Amino acid sequence: MALNKLKFNSLNVTPTAGKTVGFNSDADGLEATLSGGSMTFISKQTASSSSSLQFTSGIDSTYKEYLFIFTSLHFSDDACNFKFNFRDGGSNFDATKTSTTFKAHHDEADSTTALAYLNRDVANGTGDQTVAQNIGNANDESLVGYMHLFNPSSTTFVKHFMGQTQYYETNNYTETVYFAGYNNVTAAIDGVKFDASAGTIDSGTITLYGIN
Amino acid sequence: MALTKFNYNSFDLTTAASKGLAFNSNANGFETSSAGSMTLIKTLTASSSSTLSFLNGSDSVVFDSTYPVYLFKYINVHPATNAATFTFQVDTGTNTNYNTTVTSTSFLSQHDEGDSATSLAYNAAKDQAQGTSFHVLSNEIGNGNDECGNGEIYFFNPSSTTFVKHWIARALSYQSDDYIQDRFFAGYFNTTTALTRVQFKMSSGNIDAGTIKLYGIKDS
Numbered sequence: 066m067a068l069n070k071l072k073f074n075s076l077n078v079t080p081t082a083g084k085t086v087g088f089n090s091d092a093d094g095l096e097a098t099l100s101g102g103s104m105t106f107i108s109k110q111t112a113s114s115s116s117s118l119q120f121t122s123g124i125d126s127t128y129k130e131y132l133f134i135f136t137s138l139h140f141s142d143d144a145c146n147f148k149f150n151f152r153d154g155g156s157n158f159d160a161t162k163t164s165t166t167f168k169a170h171h172d173e174a175d176s177t178t179a180l181a182y183l184n185r186d187v188a189n190g191t192g193d194q195t196v197a198q199n200i201g202n203a204n205d206e207s208l209v210g211y212m213h214l215f216n217p218s219s220t221t222f223v224k225h226f227m228g229q230t231q232y233y234e235t236n237n238y239t240e241t242v243y244f245a246g247y248n249n250v251t252a253a254i255d256g257v258k259f260d261a262s263a264g265t266i267d268s269g270t271i272t273l274y275g276i277n
Numbered sequence: 278m279a280l281t282k283f284n285y286n287s288f289d290l291t292t293a294a295s296k297g298l299a300f301n302s303n304a305n306g307f308e309t310s311s312a313g314s315m316t317l318i319k320t321l322t323a324s325s326s327s328t329l330s331f332l333n334g335s336d337s338v339v340f341d342s343t344y345p346v347y348l349f350k351y352i353n354v355h356p357a358t359n360a361a362t363f364t365f366q367v368d369t370g371t372n373t374n375y376n377t378t379v380t381s382t383s384f385l386s387q388h389d390e391g392d393s394a395t396s397l398a399y400n401a402a403k404d405q406a407q408g409t410s411f412h413v414l415s416n417e418i419g420n421g422n423d424e425c426g427n428g429e430i431y432f433f434n435p436s437s438t439t440f441v442k443h444w445i446a447r448a449l450s451y452q453s454d455d456y457i458q459d460r461f462f463a464g465y466f467n468t469t470t471a472l473t474r475v476q477f478k479m480s481s482g483n484i485d486a487g488t489i490k491l492y493g494i495k496d497s
Contacts, residue, residue: 070287070288070289071283071287071288071289072289072306072307073289073300073301073304073305073306073307080300080304080305081300081304082300082301082302082303082304083299083300083301083302083310084299084300085297085298085299085310086297086298086299086300097300099297100310100313101297101299101310101311101312101313102312102313102314102315103313103315104313104314104315104494105311105313105314106311106314106495106496106497109496109497134345134346134494134496136345136346136433136434136496137345137433137434137437137439137440139440169382169383169384169399169461169463170382171380171381171382171383171401171404171406171464172380172406173380173406173407173467174406175406175407178382178399178401178404179399180382180384180397180398180399204439205439205440205441205469206440206441207440207441207443208443209433209434209443209445210445211431229445229463231433231443231444231445231463231464231465232443233441233443233465238380239380239381239382239463239464239465240382241382241445241463270345270496272345272496274314
């Protein structure tokens with residue numbers, strides 16, 4: 066016997082593309098006005114003594130903005146740097162970029178503070194973008210942060226990115242780095258690779274979201 | 278007459294765990310939908326409040342390993358006392374001392390309405406070095422009727438029992454001398470004990486009005 070499944074037009078509500086069926090504000094009828102929210106999980110990479118964490122899918126024209134969140138990244142090598150690069154076609158992560166970086170830091174002994182331009186910028190280069198330096202690798206030391214990537218699938222515009230890292234610096238500083246820049250290419254950006262200047266990413270996660 | 282109840286498998290689509298029911302992009306069929314990655318957990322509204330506290334496991338507040346990242350947003354926080362500073366601290370377990378050791382950075386950009394002063398500078402007076410005081414957010418907020426503070430704080434992995442607890446904040450204030458102050462803070466609570474609670478208060482007087490919202494950001 067064939068099953069009779071309820072079709073989209075079986076419900077007493079006007080169908081609306083992409084909307085979820087919910088109860089109305091009086092809870093006495095259905096409505097199709099709910100959406101899933103503007104921030105959508107795409108994928109997560111979990112480090113386990115990883116030489117790099119790579120996102121090679123899920124970055125396309127689905128969203129105009131993508132967000133990476135770095136949570137509790139712990140590195141195998143003391144005083145290493147955290148960096149990333151973009152893929153603009155092919156298999157290499159070597160998109161040409163121009164960027165700006167600055168930092169603030171403060172040590173636990175209260176002897177040093179700084180707010181200064183950080184010479185980890187790139188000037189139309191293809192090298193990696195460093196966004197944290199001299200990260201501690203003691204058991205309780207780690208890095209967090211985020212990066213926004215705007216409209217990576219555009220074939221008209223350069224691809225802007227901006228973000229911030231916050232970490233336990235190896236000399237017992239709290240240090241935060243602000244960075245921004247653009248991939249100076251009109252080819253689509255379709256991948257991002259994160260790694261360390263030495264050793265591996267021992268543990269932690271990087272999560273990719275799409276923003277509507 | 279018996280009512281017919283429809284079950285999960287009554288609909289013309291393939292079911293998926295923890296998903297919702299939505300119309301597809303052509304509005305001519307069903308598809309599953311996700312709830313979104315950012316979830317409002319709790320809103321507290323000040324009304325001449327001495328403190329506003331978010332306690333994990335109390336009054337619907339979640340501040341544990343459920344989410345890897347938490348976001349507080351405070352909106353239109355108005356002090357009872359002129360030039361009071363909006364501050365926060367955290368604690369662990371069931372402790373209510375709100376004096377967890379913190380090391381932080383602090384810098385600001387500011388500009389007055391008279392266009393006579395601008396600055397961008399590190400502000401050592403508002404950072405902490407292994408301190409235990411309430412930490413500054415919006416500084417010296419005016420208490421004129423239209424004056425207030427707004428801002429946000431991200432907490433990363435606050436339930437970790439391995440790592441220090443990093444946080445990042447940006448705080449705006451209508452400063453009592455008629456400045457816009459845009460303050461940037463970041464740091465870590467230097468403990469490997471899980472954080473369970475966050476408290477906000479003014480440096481003097483009550484929080485006359487305003488709301489604080491707590492969101493969780495999923496990673497799956």
